[in-house]
Amino acid sequence: MKIETKELSLPSRIESVEKAAVEAEMFAKQSGFAEDELHSIDMAVREAVANAVKHGNKLDETKKVEIAFKHSTHGFELVIRDFGEGFAVDEVPDPTNPENLLKADGRGILFMRAFMDRVEWFNHDEGGIIVKMLKKH
Amino acid sequence: MAELNLTERQAGDVTILDMSGKVTLGEGSVALRTTIRRLLGDGKKKILLNLGGVGYIDSSGIGELVSSFTAVNKEDGTLKLLNLTQKIQDLLAITKLLTVFDVYDSESDALSSFE
Numbered sequence: 672m673k674i675e676t677k678e679l680s681l682p683s684r685i686e687s688v689e690k691a692a693v694e695a696e697m698f699a700k701q702s703g704f705a706e707d708e709l710h711s712i713d714m715a716v717r718e719a720v721a722n723a724v725k726h727g728n729k730l731d732e733t734k735k736v737e738i739a740f741k742h743s744t745h746g747f748e749l750v751i752r753d754f755g756e757g758f759a760v761d762e763v764p765d766p767t768n769p770e771n772l773l774k775a776d777g778r779g780i781l782f783m784r785a786f787m788d789r790v791e792w793f794n795h796d797e798g799g800i801i802v803k804m805l806k807k808h
Numbered sequence: 809m810a811e812l813n814l815t816e817r818q819a820g821d822v823t824i825l826d827m828s829g830k831v832t833l834g835e836g837s838v839a840l841r842t843t844i845r846r847l848l849g850d851g852k853k854k855i856l857l858n859l860g861g862v863g864y865i866d867s868s869g870i871g872e873l874v875s876s877f878t879a880v881n882k883e884d885g886t887l888k889l890l891n892l893t894q895k896i897q898d899l900l901a902i903t904k905l906l907t908v909f910d911v912y913d914s915e916s917d918a919l920s921s922f923e
Contacts, residue, residue, distance in 0.1 A: 685834045710895070717866050721833050767904040775875045778867040778903055785902050 679738040681720075683728035683753075691720040691738055691751075698740045699747045702808065711786035712747065712806050718779040719751045719802050727753025727800055746788070746807040754799040760792040812836035812862075814843050822854045822922050823847055824890075824915070828861030831869030840869075844876045844887075853885025854922050858915070860891030870899055877909065886910075890918045 677698055681687035695716040696709055704712065720736060728734040734754040741748040766777045783790045789805040812835065815826040825843065830836045847855060857873070859865075865873075873889070880887040888910040892900070900906045912918035 688833060714866065717832070721866070721868065725833075772904060772908055773874055773878050775871040776867070778870055781902065782867050782899070 675742050677740045680735045681738065682732045683724045683730055683734050683736060684732060685721075685724065685730075687724055687736060688717050688720045691736075692717045694738075695740060695749065698742075699806070702742055702747055704747065704806070704808075708806060712749075715783045715786040715790075715804055715806075716749065716751075718782045719749070719804065722779050723751055723753035723755075723800070723802075726758070727755030729755060746805055749802075749804045751802045751804075752795065752799055757794045757798065757800050812839045814839060816843070816847075819856075819915075819919050821852075822856055822919055823852045824856045824858055826858045826861065828863075830864040831862055831872060832864060832866045833868035837868050837872040840872050840876060844879055848879065848883050848885065853880065853883055855880055855885065855887045856890055856915075856918050856922075857887065858890045859893070859896055862893065862896065865896055865899065870903060870905065873909070874905065886922060888912065888918055888921065890915060 677694070679691065679694060681690060692713050696713055699709055699712050720738070723736045724730060728736065737752040739750040760780065763780055764771050764777055766772070766774065766781055771777065783804065787804045788807045791803045793801045793803070795801050812827060812829040812831055817824050817826065831840060844855070877887050890912050892911060900909065910921065912921065
């Protein structure tokens with residue numbers, strides 16, 4: 672039987688990135704996504720959870736990363752929340768700008784946007800960032 | 809898939825690193841960084857990264873390739889890439905890093921380019 676929603680609460684450590692990606696792939700497979708689409712979902716989930724663990728919660732294991740997957744009429748929806756200080760996504764430097772090309776980091780958001788059909792960021796009223804992503808069928 | 813495995817071989821004064829596994833946040837990225845630092849410390853400044861066996865790379869791994877490139881350049885060395893999979897090529901295109909890296913499909917062509 673197809674499970675319509677799933678929620679995870681993971682500790683803020685690097686291993687949670689792999690855990691979230693594996694769970695997302697298992698969940699998305701039920702919707703019949705092709706291998707390339709599953710790869711895109713995997714990439715986006717890893718980047719989003721890595722951001723939440725590293726930049727949001729700053730590897731503070733007392734803070735969780737909350738993740739929700741949902742099958743909807745639009746496709747596969749994901750919501751990922753951290754409990755950090757939040758940030759303004761518009762202020763993140765464009766990593767494809769020539770002056771940023773040789774920087775070691777800052778490409779996660781670019782990948783999330785490249786691999787998903789919709790990505791939105793919201794500051795939660797009680798702190799932290801919520802990322803909502805959609806992969807269409 | 810295993811974390812990153814790195815095998816080193818020498819072709820003249822060029823050091824080839826055959827990479828297999830994953831270059832991702834955590835151990836994979838650290839393994840590459842440590843190896844590049846050691847090679848530079850040993851005076852090996854012509855480095856060819858063979859990514860043919862790398863099945864997965866994330867933004868952290870891409871960042872590590874960039875860091876390797878800049879670390880080698882800083883020592884007046886040269887770092888080039890060999891055998892990119894289609895997925896890695898796509899990521900380098902998205903990030904516009906294909907304009908930065910010297911990329912080869914043939915090991916002999918890559919080795920000749922160092923001369």
